[in-house]
Amino acid sequence: MPQIQVQDRTLSCAEGANLRQVLLQEGVQLYNPPAHIVNCHGLGTCGTCAVQIEGEVSPMGWRERTRLSLPPHQLSKGLRLACQVQVFGDLKVTKWLGMWGEKLPAAPPA
Numbered sequence: 001m002p003q004i005q006v007q008d009r010t011l012s013c014a015e016g017a018n019l020r021q022v023l024l025q026e027g028v029q030l031y032n033p034p035a036h037i038v039n040c041h042g043l044g045t046c047g048t049c050a051v052q053i054e055g056e057v058s059p060m061g062w063r064e065r066t067r068l069s070l071p072p073h074q075l076s077k078g079l080r081l082a083c084q085v086q087v088f089g090d091l092k093v094t095k096w097l098g099m100w101g102e103k104l105p106a107a108p109p110a
C-alpha cells in the first residue's frame with residue numbers, strides 16, 4: 001500500500017488511487033486560495049491542483065500536458081496535476097505557492 005508524505009503527514013492509499021481524491025479525503029490543503037473555491041473539480045482544465053511529486057505515478061496524458069503547457073504553468077517546472085495522477089508507489093508531495101501552485105517557495109535564508 002503506497003505511502004504519501006505531504007504537509008508533515010504520512011497517508012496511505014490503494015495502488016492506482018487518484019492523488020487528488022486521496023488528498024482531499026484526508027483533509028490535505030491541495031488548493032491555494034481562492035482555488036479552494038474556484039477549481040474544475042478534477043477535470044484537468046484549471047491547473048490549480050498542481051503539485052511537485054517525487055515517486056512513482058502514472059505517466060502524463062495529453063490533457064495534463066496541455067494544461068501544464070499553458071500559463072502560468074511551464075512544463076519545465078516538472079509539476080503534475082493531482083487530479084490526473086494515479087499513485088503507483090511511495091510519494092513525497094509538495095504544494096508550491098500561488099493560486100495555481102506554480103510559484104516555488106523561497107529557500108530559507110542560509
Ligand code: FES
Nearest residue numbers: 042044047049083
Ligand atoms: S482540479 Fe483542475 S486541473 Fe486538477
